[in-house]
Amino acid sequence: MTNMLQSRWWSWGFRSAVLLYFVLLIVFPILGIYGQSLSGGWHAFLDNVTEALAWKSVLLTVKLALISTAINAAIGTMAAWVLIRYRFPGRRLLNSLVDLPFALPTAVVGLMILLLLGPRSPIGQGAESLGFTILFHEPAIVIAMVFVTFPFVIRSVQPLLEELDASEEEAAYTMGASPARTFFRVILPCMLPGIASGAMLAFSRALAEFGAVVLVAGNIPGKTLIASVYIFGEIESDNPAGAAAISVLLLTLSFLILWIVNYVQTRRTGR
Amino acid sequence: MMRRLWIGLTVVVFGLLLIIPLFRIAQGAFDSGWSGFWHGLTRPEALHALLMTGIIAVVVTIVNAFFGVMLSLYLVRATWLGRKLKRLMNSIVDLPFAVSPVIGGLMIVLLMGPDTALGALLGRAGIDIVYALPGMVVATLFVTFPLVVREVIPVLQEIGSQQEEAAHMMGAYAWTTFWRVTWPSIRWSVVYGVVLTVARCLGEFGAVLVVSGNILFKTQTATTLVYQDVENFNLTAANAVALALAAGSVLLLLFMEWAKSRKEVH
Amino acid sequence: MHVEVRGLNKKFGTFQAVKDVEFSIAKGQLIGLLGPSGGGKTSILRMLAGLETPDEGDIVFHGQRVNDLPPQERGIGFVFQNYALFKHMTVAENIAFGLEVKKWPKAKVKERVAELVELTGLKGFESRYPHQLSGGQRQRVAFARALAPEPQLLLLDEPFAAIDAKIRHELRSWLREMIDRLGITSIFVTHDQDEAIEVADEIMIINQGRLEQKGSPWEIYKDPQTPFVAGFIGESTIVEDIASLRGFADAAIWPGTKGLIRPEYIEIGKESEFSLLSATEAGKVKHIHFRGSEWLVEVAVGGIKLVTYRSLEKEVLHPGDAVQVLVHRAYLFNDNDSWVMENKLKEDPMPVHI
Incomplete structure (x- = not known):
């Protein structure tokens, strides 16, 4: 009996501690930022959001994130396909390398791109002689975004390809379908949910990216200043309300994407 | 023929995007030879920054591993939480993934900065949160919270509660059941989640930059030092620290692969 | 152990899983809970075990109300539908688990495990892991594990559901024989009427959370009390x-x-x-x-x-x-x-x- 009482106290203590931690660490800060953005009323919020530079930075971020997502959807689908379907020397190594962008500090990623594409590097000079610059311009930002979001599409398409029953493909062949037709009518539809959810996660991550971008973007207001760097600037210049307003805009967008991905996944697995 | 083409294309993409940049860092760190690298890494500010990163990584990993496992257990098993509430909490857990690190940092500043009620209260008690170690730890805790939970929850769901119930029927209470029945099944997922957490702690930049104020010899971490070096055009020194971080990440990546293979076996 | 259940009710959300169930079971009997899937059989079993809490009603073992007793202290052996063997433990470790938890001395644990291994015909398999066993062997391990701490009541949830039809017959008679030899009060859940009729001393027919009829297989066949029972037993x-x-x-x-x-x-x-x-x-x-x-x-x-x-x-x-x-x-x-x-x-x- 004492055993029971003791365990009841313990479990009560554990439960409250874990729930409190959860609420304080996750729920509170998120509520806090929404509260702060609206602390000056709706008008102040709208003013902050529609401020020319702020709005431009958001649009730029969304545009570049979309470009990098499209690139990643293409590369990622190809890579997932190759890594699952083909056997070749070095496959395992490449497969492990996929996770590298997740493991690498984003500041290090930024530095890598800086070194590789800078004006003194061969690539930078090559681009220069062709008449455009990569570093501190939009291409550099896209490259940074592509790098940090590289694993998402691959990692969400791979399990689907693994699950895909070979007999489905064989059935298509027995019905006389050509390989190309089989790919587009049988295999691609199977991969599509993975490509979509991976792309959405990549998009949301690209919107949020800071470390890799801040070092390579040049951060010229109105031209290469993306939203997260804009927020950082507002914090540095002691304008938390302005920072919070843009943050809320980005957050809501990301939450929406996350929610859609979750919704689609639960629908798919039927849980 | 198609096969060759696709494989070739993939290898090229991987090479351009992942492998060459990695080598470039290594090469950059040794631009001024071994001594340049060694100097960049053993500058007093670099040592201090690495120490800060280490402290944060250790504290955050321990705290989040513990709370992450506990929360996963509750979210999957607890009958004292309503189903709807559990589902809501389950989706809230993911939110830090969707939050830009800069915004994560901003949240902490807004909530506990010196201008806020909580910050002022703690400040009067002599505890600085923002622009000090505690705030950096909290920011990293926030950013890394989902990692362990996301690894452990699917495994708990997959193994089901029957083995635990079987242990209960044989007289084992919660503590014994956890250590003897549940833990052996989730062990490798926890390890995997912990490795991810460590990697993220080492690499966390945005949130820490905002919260720390990046004060030399006080709140500077390895990543914010790299940032500052780059801003000061001190590329060789930046490269040295970056190489150390990258090496750490690659090691963790290898460890991750190993943990993943163990996870699949059990 | 004498088991008595009075006015048992259980709801999951708005779904009434168990409704006003009453019965009593004499010591040493083997009872089959029979009914269609989702009819509430397993819920009754889990409430007896203490894994679910009844909304209303009493569960009485040996004249003592046990509603507030956690499963750990009810002294019941439970065989789960998919056996729930501990995957990371060997057969011997699985069987010894309950004894170690109860802090039996090492020598006695060893002795008891050997005894059960012998009884369930698992000799030679002691150091195998569950995934190295056949379905029938796993079932025996689950049975041995449940019996190890000498429970007074044995509950079995669909004990044969996961086994090939051919071995199922063998296992059924083996289980019947084993329970007869040990004289332990047992309740098992099944949706298979042949199984219930073949094995049980008495059958309780459960449908939509209600106890439709309780009696020997012959009584139930001969004199069904409700149209559901008449339709459920035999062909018609x-x-x-x-x-x-x-x-x-x-x-x-x-x-x-x-x-x-x-x-x-x-x-x-x-x-x-x-x-x-x-x-x-x-x-x-x-x-x-x-x-x-x-x-x-x-x-x-x-x-x-x-x-x-x-x-x-x-x-x-x-x-x-x-x-x-x-x-x-x-x-x-x-x-x-x-x-x-x-x-x-x-x-x-x-x-x-x-």
Whole structure:
């Protein structure tokens, strides 16, 4: 009996501690930022959001994130396909390398791109002689975004390809379908949910990216200043309300994407 | 023929995007030879920054591993939480993934900065949160919270509660059941989640930059030092620290692969 | 252990899983909880075990109310549907778990494990892991593990569901024998009536959370108390217009009464096979199926379709044959009542003595 009482106290203590931690660490800060953005009323919020530079930075971020997502959807689908379907020397190594962008500090990623594409590097000079610059311009930002979001599409398409029953493909062949037709009518539809959810996660991550971008973007207001760097600037210049307003805009967008991905996944697995 | 083409294309993409940049860092760190690298890494500010990163990584990993496992257990098993509430909490857990690190940092500043009620209260008690170690730890805790939970929850769901119930029927209470029945099944997922957490702690930049104020010899971490070096055009020194971080990440990546293979076996 | 349950109720959300269930079980009996899936059998079992808390009602073991006792202290052995063996422990470690938890001395644990391994015929498999065993062996391990701490009550949730049909038979009789030898009170859940009839001393039929009937298999077959029980046990055909069948005209007295007829209530054959032609109906063979040990015959009587068996020894019937059909009895039921009615014309009005 004492055993029971003791365990009841313990479990009560554990439960409250874990729930409190959860609420304080996750729920509170998120509520806090929404509260702060609206602390000056709706008008102040709208003013902050529609401020020319702020709005431009958001649009730029969304545009570049979309470009990098499209690139990643293409590369990622190809890579997932190759890594699952083909056997070749070095496959395992490449497969492990996929996770590298997740493991690498984003500041290090930024530095890598800086070194590789800078004006003194061969690539930078090559681009220069062709008449455009990569570093501190939009291409550099896209490259940074592509790098940090590289694993998402691959990692969400791979399990689907693994699950895909070979007999489905064989059935298509027995019905006389050509390989190309089989790919587009049988295999691609199977991969599509993975490509979509991976792309959405990549998009949301690209919107949020800071470390890799801040070092390579040049951060010229109105031209290469993306939203997260804009927020950082507002914090540095002691304008938390302005920072919070843009943050809320980005957050809501990301939450929406996350929610859609979750919704689609639960629908798919039927849980 | 198609096969060759696709494989070739993939290898090229991987090479351009992942492998060459990695080598470039290594090469950059040794631009001024071994001594340049060694100097960049053993500058007093670099040592201090690495120490800060280490402290944060250790504290955050321990705290989040513990709370992450506990929360996963509750979210999957607890009958004292309503189903709807559990589902809501389950989706809230993911939110830090969707939050830009800069915004994560901003949240902490807004909530506990010196201008806020909580910050002022703690400040009067002599505890600085923002622009000090505690705030950096909290920011990293926030950013890394989902990692362990996301690894452990699917495994708990997959193994089901029957083995635990079987242990209960044989007289084992919660503590014994956890250590003897549940833990052996989730062990490798926890390890995997912990490795991810460590990697993220080492690499966390945005949130820490905002919260720390990046004060030399006080709140500077390895990543914010790299940032500052780059801003000061001190590329060789930046490269040295970056190489150390990258090496750490690659090691963790290898460890991750190993943990993943163990996870699949059990 | 003597088990008594009074007024048991359990809701999951708005779903009433268990409704006003009452029963008592004498020491040493083997009881089968039988019913369709989702009918509440497993919920009752889990409440007995303490894994679910009843909303209302008492669970009494040995005259002592145990509702507030956690599962750890109820002294019950539980065999789960998929056995729930500890994957990372060997057979011996699985069996020893409950004893170690109860802090038995090492030597005694070893002795008890050896004893159970012997009893369940698992000798030589002690150091195997569950994934290295066959389904039947896993079931034995689960059984041994549940028995190790010497429980007074053994609960088994669909113990044979995950086993091949062929081995299932063997295991059933093995389990029956084992429980007889140990004399332990046992309750098992099943949705398979053959299993319940073959193994259990008494069957409790559970449907939609209610206890429909409790009794020996023979009692339940012979005298079903509710239409559900009558329909669930054995094979049967429901006849809407039972009063139109010869010999059951009296059924018309109760409007809305339907009849349930089992294949074994019916006899069919050529005219020459019956001595009491007045009690039979003319029918036509629709289909015949060979069932291995007998014929299954579908026969139409007027608009009513009936199913019955026919011995392989008798003349083989063919689809389209005209036959006589004798319905010995029917189980009648309407919204208020249910009873068994014998064919009234079978009692020969003019007995002929030979």
